[in-house]
Amino acid sequence: MNPATTTGKLEAGSFADDRHDAEPAAMASLTSAIRLVVAGVRGAERCTSDRVASALGYTAELWRKREFAPRRETVAGLASVLGMTPALLEESFDALLEPVTTSLLKARAATLPVANRLFAFLMPGNVPGAGIHEVCAALLAGAGLIIKSASDERLFFANFMQTLAEVDPAVGARVAVVNFSRGENVLMRELWDCCEGGVVAYGDDATLAALAAGAARGTRRLAGFGSRLSGALVMTGASPSAAEAAADGLARDVTLFEQRGCLSPHHVFVAGGAGEARGFAARLARALGALERRLPAPARLPLGAAAAIRALRERARWRALAQRPDSRDRGHDVALWEGARDDLSSVATTGRMRDGLPESMGWTVIYEGAADFCSGPGYRTVFVSAVESADELGERLGAAAGRLEAFALAAPPDMRTRLEGGLRMLGVSYVCQPGLMQTPPLDWPHGGGAMLELLREAAR
Amino acid sequence: MAIYDEVLAFIRVPELALFESLALKVFRHQFDSVAPYRQYCLSRGTRIGEVSSLDQVPALSTAAFKYAELGDTVTKSERAEVRVFMTSGTTAGRDERGRHRVPRLEIYRASALGHLRKMLFPDGARMRMLSLHPTADRMPESSLGQMISWMFEEFGAGETLCVADRKGVEIARALEFLGSTERAGEPVCVMGTTSAFGALFDELQTQSLRHSLARGSRLMDTGGAKGQSVPLSPSQVVEHAQALLGVDPASVINEYGMTEMCSQLYDVTAFNSCSVRNPGGTGFLDKRPKDRRKLGPAWLGVAAVDPSSLKRVADGHPGLLRFFDLANVGSVSAILTGDLGVIQEGTVRVLGRAEDGEARGCALGIEQFASREN
Numbered sequence: 001m002n003p004a005t006t007t008g009k010l011e012a013g014s015f016a017d018d019r020h021d022a023e024p025a026a027m028a029s030l031t032s033a034i035r036l037v038v039a040g041v042r043g044a045e046r047c048t049s050d051r052v053a054s055a056l057g058y059t060a061e062l063w064r065k066r067e068f069a070p071r072r073e074t075v076a077g078l079a080s081v082l083g084m085t086p087a088l089l090e091e092s093f094d095a096l097l098e099p100v101t102t103s104l105l106k107a108r109a110a111t112l113p114v115a116n117r118l119f120a121f122l123m124p125g126n127v128p129g130a131g132i133h134e135v136c137a138a139l140l141a142g143a144g145l146i147i148k149s150a151s152d153e154r155l156f157f158a159n160f161m162q163t164l165a166e167v168d169p170a171v172g173a174r175v176a177v178v179n180f181s182r183g184e185n186v187l188m189r190e191l192w193d194c195c196e197g198g199v200v201a202y203g204d205d206a207t208l209a210a211l212a213a214g215a216a217r218g219t220r221r222l223a224g225f226g227s228r229l230s231g232a233l234v235m236t237g238a239s240p241s242a243a244e245a246a247a248d249g250l251a252r253d254v255t256l257f258e259q260r261g262c263l264s265p266h267h268v269f270v271a272g273g274a275g276e277a278r279g280f281a282a283r284l285a286r287a288l289g290a291l292e293r294r295l296p297a298p299a300r301l302p303l304g305a306a307a308a309i310r311a312l313r314e315r316a317r318w319r320a321l322a323q324r325p326d327s328r329d330r331g332h333d334v335a336l337w338e339g340a341r342d343d344l345s346s347v348a349t350t351g352r353m354r355d356g357l358p359e360s361m362g363w364t365v366i367y368e369g370a371a372d373f374c375s376g377p378g379y380r381t382v383f384v385s386a387v388e389s390a391d392e393l394g395e396r397l398g399a400a401a402g403r404l405e406a407f408a409l410a411a412p413p414d415m416r417t418r419l420e421g422g423l424r425m426l427g428v429s430y431v432c433q434p435g436l437m438q439t440p441p442l443d444w445p446h447g448g449g450a451m452l453e454l455l456r457e458a459a460r
Numbered sequence: 461m462a463i464y465d466e467v468l469a470f471i472r473v474p475e476l477a478l479f480e481s482l483a484l485k486v487f488r489h490q491f492d493s494v495a496p497y498r499q500y501c502l503s504r505g506t507r508i509g510e511v512s513s514l515d516q517v518p519a520l521s522t523a524a525f526k527y528a529e530l531g532d533t534v535t536k537s538e539r540a541e542v543r544v545f546m547t548s549g550t551t552a553g554r555d556e557r558g559r560h561r562v563p564r565l566e567i568y569r570a571s572a573l574g575h576l577r578k579m580l581f582p583d584g585a586r587m588r589m590l591s592l593h594p595t596a597d598r599m600p601e602s603s604l605g606q607m608i609s610w611m612f613e614e615f616g617a618g619e620t621l622c623v624a625d626r627k628g629v630e631i632a633r634a635l636e637f638l639g640s641t642e643r644a645g646e647p648v649c650v651m652g653t654t655s656a657f658g659a660l661f662d663e664l665q666t667q668s669l670r671h672s673l674a675r676g677s678r679l680m681d682t683g684g685a686k687g688q689s690v691p692l693s694p695s696q697v698v699e700h701a702q703a704l705l706g707v708d709p710a711s712v713i714n715e716y717g718m719t720e721m722c723s724q725l726y727d728v729t730a731f732n733s734c735s736v737r738n739p740g741g742t743g744f745l746d747k748r749p750k751d752r753r754k755l756g757p758a759w760l761g762v763a764a765v766d767p768s769s770l771k772r773v774a775d776g777h778p779g780l781l782r783f784f785d786l787a788n789v790g791s792v793s794a795i796l797t798g799d800l801g802v803i804q805e806g807t808v809r810v811l812g813r814a815e816d817g818e819a820r821g822c823a824l825g826i827e828q829f830a831s832r833e834n
Binding site for chain 2: 301303304310311318
């Protein structure tokens with residue numbers, strides 16, 4: 001079982017600290033939303049899963065068009081709130097929504113139990129649209145949803161579900177999107193009390209552990225999606241074109257959503273020796289630089305992330321400068337590539353000082369030949385290391401083993417099956433080609449399939 | 461040695477108006493005498509002749525001390541005067557310990573004691589001393605240990621005791637010493653890492669012991685969360701020191717220092733506020749411990765810089781802490797730390813260390829349940 005995914009029962013009494021009384025208007029708004037969704041689920045008008053799939057599929061089709069007004073508004077609003085550039089958000093949404101088609105939704109519905117109960121969704125704030133796979137599954141299963149958006153990201157689901165309601169009011173009536181601030185424990189209690197189907201929560205591990213502790217004492221089922229990491233394995237052999245394609249794909253995987261979600265790769269392992277891995281790091285740096293021209297990085301990074309990137313760069317810079325002449329032969333060498341402000345081209349520190357272009361924080365590639373899996377602060381910061389063969393990967397995952405969500409695999413077809421099997425044994429829920437990491441299929445068993453488990457429990 | 465003597469003279473009798481010109485002189489000396497630093501400056505496009513203000517001086521990451529030899533290779537030093545201090549390696553592993561070569565120890569001594577006198581002994585008192593950290597004779601590579609040894613010499617009177625060595629801290633001996641000090645009714649200065657104080661407080665609580673140390677007693681902790689499995693917050697240090705040792709909260713002073721710098725900063729409280737240089741007011745003295753501000757000596761320039769551009773941010777805005785430490789004349793004075801902080805009226809509020817990375821959840825922003833330190 002996926003250790004970062006928590007299932008259990010939660011009691012409303014988990015919200016022990018009632019510091020704030022709910023505003024009467026906020027409470028009225030929430031109870032009204034709940035009442036409407038309950039009525040939507042119980043309504044006389046039957047919504048078959050086919051009808052839900054058609055409505056969702058058409059909604060997503062509209063949203064795949066960049067000129068669609070609600071999407072435009074959402075992109076503009078999120079760019080301002082999250083600091084991601086509009087171009088990046090556009091490309092990220094394209095990737096996210098790609099699998100949400102009517103035919104695929106219908107196929108997905110066929111695999112789900114009927115669970116026409118009420119579920120609460122506590123949505124993330126770091127990746128707009130994250131959670132859409134679980135939302136689609138719940139709706140296809142016949143559930144009613146109260147989606148509580150995060151304060152940083154109030155737009156995506158509110159606007160998407162508004163479109164759904166316009167496409168098919170009966171299906172739209174099964175969803176309400178609410179937003180209230182943290183500490184509104186009375187409202188949270190009300191939400192949890194009413195959602196008898198269960199609670200789907202996205203959060204860091206500490207948050208989810210606290211929820212799970214509460215769940216263990218109570219009667220609500222909880223599916224928690226906690227802190228997870230992703231990576232990649234590249235085995236392109238001697239083919240430069242395959243390496244180039246893998247680098248381009250991984251640059252896209254790293255870049256979309258500014259590397260803020262659990263599907264974003266942090267560390268790329270390259271099989272075949274240090275020279276090949278180092279060469280791949282240089283390719284990846286070039287690909288990130290090229291992509292940054294089309295999908296600009298935020299004009300200003302959050303302070304903590306910028307400081308963390310600075311710390312990583314300085315450490316890598318000085319390790320590279322200090323390394324012994326034989327480091328490269330032993331596979332222990334370090335190199336740093338970082339965006340340069342003047343022309344966004346790659347600037348490398350590879351054992352001697354680089355020459356004077358002012359750096360930008362747009363992207364960072366750190367090659368550490370012999371490193372175990374590292375996670376960075378996001379914002380296009382990626383590590384590259386060498387493995388002699390794929391068999392070495394397991395031991396190089398280090399502390400990340402058991403916390404992995406996705407892995408991109410650039411490997412010859414005859415090796416893929418075995419490697420995929422091995423990665424799934426390590427708890428990886430999604431294995432794909434480079435370039436597809438932000439486009440998991442609708443049946444992606446996110447967090448080890450916790451959502452399906454929750455729906456099955458609710459269906460009993 | 462002229463530049464060293466100039467710095468020493470400044471530390472002994474600071475003339476604020478001369479700080480920047482001396483700092484630029486020190487920078488030029490280091491550019492000429494510390495090869496890796498010169499290379500770094502050139503790589504950042506710095507032309508020595510064009511540097512006319514401290515903001516133009518490239519600051520070297522503390523990480524550099526782990527991987528490069530940053531000593532002055534031009535000026536001759538007396539062998540007896542040279543010391544190499546090493547970082548504890550708690551964050552990067554023991555194989556990656558930072559090394560700070562200090563070619564003239566008396567400059568470090570003058571810097572450390574000069575500011576300690578203002579911040580921890582502003583009343584001119586001499587007293588019993590208890591160290592929960594190994595002194596220099598027990599751990600010569602520890603810059604903190606060296607400083608504590610000097611404190612024993614300079615501010616100690618009566619009994620002084622160090623209860624720590626490389627293996628650990630003898631808490632039982634510390635408690636014994638505190639008991640005898642209390643019975644004697646004499647003030648004591650207790651110093652050590654925050655984690656050592658954590659162990660001391662734990663033991664006092666376990667044994668349900670409470671001391672009431674004599675008026676004038678004081679405590680200096682340093683290191684913050686480093687090395688602690690359950691970090692003791694600044695507020696907790698102050699609360700425990702008051703509740704378990706009877707030390708006045710204003711006399712519980714946290715030090716901010718690092719092996720890579722020969723100067724330190726200390727909490728400004730009502731106890732030492734007479735030392736505050738800035739006449740802008742002391743209205744911040746009633747801040748909770750976690751919001752306390754720290755003050756460095758006159759020979760330490762402080763700034764907060766944008767981590768991306770490395771340019772100074774306006775006072776009151778957070779950034780990475782950058783220092784120019786004249787007392788580092790024998791290595792590199794312009795230091796870029798990994799700590800975030802805010803500069804206000806010449807004082808520093810340390811916000812904490814920037815993390816290198818962490819697992820990404822789908823929902824770092826599920827703030828509805830996030831707990832925050834009070």
